[in-house]
Amino acid sequence: MKTDKTDRTEKTEINGTGRRNAGGTNRIVGRGFLARTLMRFSELFENELYNNRYASMDGLWQAVDARMKVIVSLMFIVAANSSRSLAVLIGTGITAAVFAGTSRLNLRDYLRRVWKYLPVLVFVFSLPGASSWLIKGTPLLTIGPVYFTEAGLLTALRAALRTGDSLSFAFLLLASTRWADLMAGLSRMHIPDGFIAILNMAYRYIFLMASAGTEMMQARYLRTVGKISSAENRKYVGGAFGQLFVKVRRISEEVYQAMVLRGYQGTFAGAERRRLRMLDYLFLIVGAVILMILIIGGYIFG
Amino acid sequence: MGEIFNLSHVAFSYPMAEPIFTDLSLSIDSGERIAVLGVNGCGKSTLLKMLAGLIAPGSGTIEAFGSPVRLDRMRREEAQLYHQKVGYVFQDSDVQLFCASVREELAFGPLQKGIPAEQVMEEVEELAAGLGIEKLLDQAPFHLSGGEKKKAAIASALILRPEVLILDEPTNNLDPRSQTWLLRVLNRLSDEGKTLIFATHALDLVPHIADRAVLFGENHEICADRPVREMLEDKDLLRSVNLVDEHFHTHPWDFE
Known part of the structure; x- marks a missing residue:
C-alpha cells in the first residue's frame, strides 16, 4: 500500500460547538493543519475577550478618557521613534511597564505579549544590515567572515527597542480601552466620522468572518473521520476561504441595507460627547512631565 | 383601518435569474398582523424587502401610506421618512448589528435623524428598560447569544418608532424563552396599533402573533390569503404547497 510521508492524522479536540463558545473558550488540541487554522481564529476571539477583561478593570489607564490615552500614547511613540538615545528608549519601555502595572495588567503576560x-x-x-556588509568599523563581535561593530549592534538594538516601545503603548491603549470608548474618543478628537465608521465596520467584519470561518472549520472537523493528508486539508481550507468570501460579501450587502433602513445616507452622525475631567488633564500633564524627564x-546620559 | 400597502401587478426578478414574481397583487391594512408563509425560496423575503423599500419592482406599482413608492427615485429626506415608518428586522441578526456596542446600535437610527445625542441616549435607556435588555447595552454585539442578538436587532428597529414592523423569520434560532419574549413584544406592539408583517416557518407560533396568513406556492404566486386559523386547519392546502408533510397535525385548541 502506498504511504505518503506527508500524511498526518488530525488529532484535534474541540470542546463545545456553540458560537459563544467558539468565540472564546473553545479548546482546540492538536498539531494538524485544520487545528492550527482553527487556533488562529480562536486566538482572535481570545484577544478580544482579554482586552475586554482588562478594559473593565479598575486601574489608572482604564479611568482616563480615551482621548488623553491616545494623545499620551502618541507622544511616547513619537518620542521613542525619533530618539537615538538608549536612555530614552529604555526609559520609555520602563514607563510603559509601570503604566501597565498601575493599570492592573498582568505584568508577565504584558511582557510576553509585547x-x-x-x-x-x-x-x-x-x-544583516548592522553587520560589516553595511557598517564598517572596529569589530566588536566576529562570526566567520562577518563582524559587527558597536555602532551596528546599537542600530539593531534601537530598532528593537523602538518596536517594543511602540507596541507597549499600543497594547496599553487597546487593553485598557473598550473599542466603543476608543472610537468615541477618536470621534471627539474630530477624526472624520467616515474614517471611524470604516474602522468600526472592519472591526465588526473581522469577527463576523472569524465566527463564520470557525463554524466552517468545525463543521469540517466534525465530519473528518480517519486520515486526511495535509495537502487535502490545505485544499479544503482554500475552498473554505472562497465560500467565506461569498458569504461575507452577502453579509456586507445586507449590513449596508440594514444601515440604510435605519437612516444611513452616506455620512455617520456623531455619538455622545463626554466632558474631560481633572484626572484626564492630570494624566496628560504627568505623561508630558515623564516624557520631558526622559x-x-x-x-545628559546619551 | 386604512390601507397601508397596496401592491398591484408587481413583477420582480433578480439579475440573471428566473423571475420571482410575475403578477403579484396584495393589499395590507393598517394595524394588521400578517404572517407570510411558504417553503424556502418561494419569495417571502423578497416580498418583505420590497415592502421595506430595499428593492424596487421591475414592473407594477407599490403604494404605501397612500402614495406610490419608488425608493430608488426618492429624495434623501423622503427615503429617511419612509424608513422611519417601516422598520425591518433581518433574518440574520448579525447583519443588523454593526456598531461597537448595543447602546450605539440602538442610538444609530435616531442619531442619523439628527436628534440630539442626549435625547437619543435617554430614549435608548427607556426602550432598553421597556424590552428588558438594559444589561446588554454596554456589550459588544458579537459577544451576545443568538437570542440576545435578536433582541438587540428588534430594539434597533423599534427605537425609530415605526408604524410598520417587518420581521424576516423572527423566531429562527430562538430558544423557547426568547420566543415567548418575542411573542409578548409583538403582541404589545399590535396593541399599540402597529402593523406587523413577518415571514416564518414556525406554524405553531403563527396563531399567537398573526390574524391573517398569506401563503405562497412554490411557483412564487399567492395561493391563499385567509385568516390564520382557517389556513392552518386546511391541511390539504398546506400539503399542496409542501409546507407540511402528511403527518402534520395541529390542535385547534392551541389557537384559543
Whole structure:
C-alpha cells in the first residue's frame, strides 16, 4: 500500500460547538493543519475577550478618557521613534511597564505579549544590515567572515527597542480601552466620522468572518473521520476561504441595507460627547512631565 | 383601518435569474398582523424587502401610506421618512448589528435623524428598560447569544418608532424563552396599533402573533390569503404547497 510521508492524522479536540463558545473558550488540541487554522481564529476571539477583561478593570489607564490615552500614547511613540538615545528608549519601555502595572495588567503576560516576539524578531532581522556588509568599523563581535561593530549592534538594538516601545503603548491603549470608548474618543478628537465608521465596520467584519470561518472549520472537523493528508486539508481550507468570501460579501450587502433602513445616507452622525475631567488633564500633564524627564535624561546620559 | 400597502401587478426578478414574481397583487391594512408563509425560496423575503423599500419592482406599482413608492427615485429626506415608518428586522441578526456596542446600535437610527445625542441616549435607556435588555447595552454585539442578538436587532428597529414592523423569520434560532419574549413584544406592539408583517416557518407560533396568513406556492404566486386559523386547519392546502408533510397535525385548541 502506498504511504505518503506527508500524511498526518488530525488529532484535534474541540470542546463545545456553540458560537459563544467558539468565540472564546473553545479548546482546540492538536498539531494538524485544520487545528492550527482553527487556533488562529480562536486566538482572535481570545484577544478580544482579554482586552475586554482588562478594559473593565479598575486601574489608572482604564479611568482616563480615551482621548488623553491616545494623545499620551502618541507622544511616547513619537518620542521613542525619533530618539537615538538608549536612555530614552529604555526609559520609555520602563514607563510603559509601570503604566501597565498601575493599570492592573498582568505584568508577565504584558511582557510576553509585547517584548517576547516582535522586538526580538526585529533585532534578528536587523543584524544583516548592522553587520560589516553595511557598517564598517572596529569589530566588536566576529562570526566567520562577518563582524559587527558597536555602532551596528546599537542600530539593531534601537530598532528593537523602538518596536517594543511602540507596541507597549499600543497594547496599553487597546487593553485598557473598550473599542466603543476608543472610537468615541477618536470621534471627539474630530477624526472624520467616515474614517471611524470604516474602522468600526472592519472591526465588526473581522469577527463576523472569524465566527463564520470557525463554524466552517468545525463543521469540517466534525465530519473528518480517519486520515486526511495535509495537502487535502490545505485544499479544503482554500475552498473554505472562497465560500467565506461569498458569504461575507452577502453579509456586507445586507449590513449596508440594514444601515440604510435605519437612516444611513452616506455620512455617520456623531455619538455622545463626554466632558474631560481633572484626572484626564492630570494624566496628560504627568505623561508630558515623564516624557520631558526622559528626553532631558537622554541629552545628559546619551 | 386604512390601507397601508397596496401592491398591484408587481413583477420582480433578480439579475440573471428566473423571475420571482410575475403578477403579484396584495393589499395590507393598517394595524394588521400578517404572517407570510411558504417553503424556502418561494419569495417571502423578497416580498418583505420590497415592502421595506430595499428593492424596487421591475414592473407594477407599490403604494404605501397612500402614495406610490419608488425608493430608488426618492429624495434623501423622503427615503429617511419612509424608513422611519417601516422598520425591518433581518433574518440574520448579525447583519443588523454593526456598531461597537448595543447602546450605539440602538442610538444609530435616531442619531442619523439628527436628534440630539442626549435625547437619543435617554430614549435608548427607556426602550432598553421597556424590552428588558438594559444589561446588554454596554456589550459588544458579537459577544451576545443568538437570542440576545435578536433582541438587540428588534430594539434597533423599534427605537425609530415605526408604524410598520417587518420581521424576516423572527423566531429562527430562538430558544423557547426568547420566543415567548418575542411573542409578548409583538403582541404589545399590535396593541399599540402597529402593523406587523413577518415571514416564518414556525406554524405553531403563527396563531399567537398573526390574524391573517398569506401563503405562497412554490411557483412564487399567492395561493391563499385567509385568516390564520382557517389556513392552518386546511391541511390539504398546506400539503399542496409542501409546507407540511402528511403527518402534520395541529390542535385547534392551541389557537384559543
